[in-house]
Amino acid sequence: MGNARKEKIQFNTPSNIYVVKNGCPVTYPPHWHNAAEFTIILKDGCRYRVSDTFYELKKGDVLLIWPHQIHETVSIPDNAALFVQFSSAIIENSLDLVSISRFLYDCHYISASKEPELAKYITQEILEIKKIHELSDPLSETQCKLCIYDILLKIGNHVLAEAKKETSDDLVSRKRSWKYIHAACNYIMENSSDNITQSEVAKEIGLSTYYFSKLFKQHMNMSFPAYLANIRVRSAASLLLDESISITECAFQAGFQSTTAFNKTFHDITGYSPREYRKLYKQ
Template identity: 30%
Template sequence: MEFIISRTKRSFEFNMANSHWHPWYELFYLESGHCRLLINHTLYYISPGDLCLISPGEIHRTTYYSSPVNERVTLSFGKEYLAPMEEQCGTQMTMHLFRNPRISIPEGRQAYAEELIKRMEYEAAGQDGYSGVMMQNYLYELLIFLSRCQEAKPEPVKLPVAEKAIEEAAEYIYHHYASQITLEEVAERIHMSPAYFSRKFKAVTGFGYKEYLTNIRIRKAADLLLTTSRPITEIAVECGFGDGNYFGDAFKKIKGVAPRVFRKMKGIV
């Protein structure tokens, strides 16, 4: 995947239509507004000056609130884009750059980060044959800058009680997706009525309960399809799908193709 940079404005009424995970890295910097970001099962409150690092395969969804308009810059790039850095610095140091999903850039250093982003936007317009190299260099500079910002850890954000409970519920679902867990069971674990839990889970995470559970299961199934040659029906059962037909329909809805086609597209037989 090539390097892509885009600037987007969202209203607080915007809702991401589909759940979201992908095989590339995504960085987004919030210039204005406020949003909540769920990554896998953890909630982050994002404010202007925060930059989020989302690794390949991580389920995430953004919900906006309070501000009429939110502006963000998104940088997307494939794993291969980091190959030269891995060769020079080693895999461990390169992956260490992504150790924290949310980074609060100190107020006095935000201008530096924003200048790097503007330079990447300028080169993305295709100034000349050197633009690709310049964009890559600016990206490396930004990643190293962000890594150094992480050394000064900010105070952890204390979530409201109800939202902390929802985060705990998401974590439980995330780790128990293979079981036949129900909405009622999870609601009881966090001492909420099923109806209230259902509404609150959607409001806080952006996901419906069943949608979140299905996406966790499909993500795991997709990984097994790519990394093993096990029968599809066996994978479906292991990932919590009791019905093979339902698994196929759910997989196609989320990934766009049937499980067997997905496996062949990736060269797995």
């Protein structure tokens, strides 16, 4: 994936949604973009790679690519897939979606055989978006965004349900716990550029530091420092797109306290140094 390049997606102002019109390219090299890309599979034999994971998809399956994720179309038959791309702002402007992004961004493959209802729902919504987009109604952008949010809600409920299967708490306890986690994630997202601590977040939501640490790891499948690091790296990745901002400035604006910590954390999470990542975008 080292030769990945930046794909520039031009949204038609003021729309933040793009629908492929003439079929997906049968092959496309490793690339990334500051947008989400959801693909529905219309024929068997579609082969993709997301980061370092290879997927061979069949008719009815769905592939989910989230903002900043490197991916590649290895090979697909002619007219075998249809995709919709939408601005990351659609996700980032909803704090509840941001708070569960840890789960959303790990979800790439919806199997039609294992999750038939979800795969069918996403497929129908994307086909509806394509239909709305082609009609060019004065309110088509809003209609398309409603479809996107419907899809995100379905996927969000799906990933949360999968995460909750791993806990043995009763339903009432889980709901109470998730309220704390949701509040914590929102607070982290809004204050990630500051030098916030686990104790500060725990106090903000009304829990002891020890219990918050335990609860957070149980529900998010990662520690508080790891989650905060991921949020900051995602913020830094967006800042790196602006060449007028130095890499050092990107680090501090994102909330890192030193360039050394920034470089190491950024590479650990993305697989690239900040300089390499910026170069990828320029290409």
